[in-house]
Amino acid sequence: MARNDVDVVVIGAGMAGTTAARDLTDAGLRAVVVESQDRIGGRISTDHEFAGVPVEQGAEFIHTDKAETLPLAAAAGLELLFCEPAAGYVMELGGIRSPELYADPSLARLGNLLDDVAAFEGPDRSAAEFLEVRGVTGAAWAMADQMLSIHPLGDLHEVGMQGLRDDRVVELERGIDHRVVAGYDELPKWLARGLDVRLGWRVAEVRWAAGGVTVVRDDGEEITANAAVCTLPIGVLKSNAVRFTPELPATKWRALNGLEMGAAMKILFRFDEPFWPEDLTMLAVDGPVRLYWTSLYGRPGAPAVLCAYVTGFRARALSVLSEEAAARVCLADLDRVFPEGKPSARVQAYQRIDWLKNPDTRGAYSFVRLGGAGSRAALAAADTGALFWAGDGTATDTIAAVVHAAHVTGKRAASEAVAHLS
Template sequence: MEFKDSISDAFASCIERQQSSKPSVIVIGSGISGIAAAHILNNADFEVVLLESRDRIGGRIHTNYSFGCPVDMGASWLHGVCNENPLAPLIRHLGLALYRTSGDNSVLYDHDLESYMLFDKEGHQVPQQIVIEVGEAFKKILKETEKVRDENHHDLSVLQAISVVLERHQELRQEGLAYEVLQWYICRMEAWFAADLDMISLKNWDEENVLTGGHGLMVEGYYPVLKALSKDIDIRLNHRVTRISNGPNEVMVTIEGGRKFVADAAIITVPIGVLKANLIEFEPKLPEWKVSAISDLGMGNENKIALRFDNVFWPNVELLGTVAPTSYSCGYFLNLHKATGHPVLVYMAAGRFAYDLEKLSEEAAANFAMLQLKKMFPEATEPVQYLVSKWGTDPNSLGCYSYDVVGKPTDIYDRLRAPLGNLFFGGEAVSMENQGSVHGAYSSGVTAAENCRKLLMEKRGFLEKFQILSISDDAILEAAFPLQISRM
């Protein structure tokens, strides 16, 4: 199909197109949600064009190869290493290895406790027994917040609830070094949501449907998944969408520079941060119920500082952490050497601290991470390369993934994913049960594609049975290509 330059021209040939041409869809955003939607519709013999503002595909998935090995600077885990995960068939088919970092009992963390090593601000290792005891106390504190939730008709922040619990239960309070370890646990919880605990809804924080199998790090990065799904799709990079006009039978999408694309429908998978910033103009304007849904969902931020070294001078544990009097001042490094064999450490920061790091130059951010590392290991050598993410100020994302703010309306996800005429919505933010996850984003793209196809086929007067065309039969894949999982 030729994408026309004006919506009036499209209307003039509408009857001819319905009789003789394939249904056409514009997908906006080439994150895994958009690529999944385009993949589904392309396999269903639709005419599809995918518009991407960046010079690469993937969105908030970004596997960087400049170290000579894959390093995911965005999403890096498969949350739910099991056959029920919708991405499992493709990962099996591609033979991609996973490094499991936690078991089923990890709801808040993507790592188990036994592979941590924590240090205080003087560089002394925290005794493991203190780490274990404070971890158990933190579980009890979170359990007690359920009572606080039940007692209050209005929503509170998780931090407010923790304060109430500690007022009531003196035995759960921590002092000295144990208090700093508690702050580190809070720091890790904030990393899960990419937001500070005073921003996170007590009512909704534990509603996520966590799949079984624990959490698996993608050893070879997520790019091979994107590459497989994007095969044969017409992808236009450096095409930043500025306006979407939704007519009764057509959608016209305008990109920066004024070029226009017209199709029967569009699927919008841009990050919620971009929608919140009103970087795309809608005509007609979005209804108030859609605008408020976008406004009422939080957009979190988490950044990575990846450091590559010539030699490994750190212990063979998965996480190296620093405790402090506040969660803001705590931090941790992910040890990629243990999972992948490459001499790379990744410093991770979330919430307000992630935004503050973005105020620094990349060199200054790398120097900051090295200061934290040298507190733990004074003999640490200088990195030979570094990479720094800035998801919060990247105009293509304006954050990393969404979270439930205090007082979030109960129907927000229904409103976020609800179509508007010929417009459909995908992305991790519209996935109520798997918010912030790669498989949640993927599933939302599949759902948007299914709904889009049904509408367009109904408009053409028929709707044959629609089956998603996957790479091959899942049962065969499961038998021939089991998930490759390691745990060193």
């Protein structure tokens, strides 16, 4: 019989936490979810006001046709919108736009870049060194930079090739995505239906042992359970914002040192009307922003919303500016790319979502640093008594650092906790 009222306390109500709590509850255990924010979803955050239709501030796509969240969305009865970015993908580098850009002779050096990343062998090296050895320069370098560092979020010299291979994030470059029409946040909310989720419950300390775990709120309130699942983002774990007592073992700190929380921000713009080609899905450029996309593509009659997706050092640079100054940078960039459209004269509203400054994530999502291969598995390992680990930073079986990765880790940690308690 359980010693505590609570069998398992789950820290965080993002995709990993809601998945874990759902599975624990379905297994007949009493689970409580504690969440610092006043909403469910974590890095899934949908704005239902900005455009009158749902627009994503964080995760946007269900990536690939193999995502474990596709059947989940079907079970939740959620309508999906298929989007194949490659269909309306435009790239402009050095003022030359695709398809003319694809005739650039430097591109021959790229070869089968994605396949070669997937097959990478040998001692770890940075993605920058990997490209240098291949003799990649010019437009090919800018294109490879897009392909290798838009998803890992680290800059080329920070991203390790072994981790890039293991994370399989370059598979996302092959396209096939879906958006959730009613908003991505419907998915974790559906998982959390009927669960005991305590919002505004900020964990300050986790006391862990083999026999149980106590989580301590920032106001001193405590919940003691027979086990816990921690889904705190890598950025939060690395910041020491939550104290672990006893201190986490060296294996966990080594794992955290091998990972980094990448910087990403979205600046959403609503315009009076579109100034971009009708079939544009994604626009890859080489200015202060590397990627723009049409957030409401494929929704007839929807407002003209464009998302500036800013990552890596560019995101860190825009993060220190005011929201207005950062928006001005993007608008000047758009004026450069669409001189006839005069985007800056058409803007009606904008909103910056800076995940680097969010105290509940301290970055957008994780990547494996040079020399950090194996860190996700070490963080995921069930080697801290009754405290189990989930969250996208612990993903090893799927493409890492995406929503379906978080979902799979929640399932894994829940089954570990069930096994521990039985």
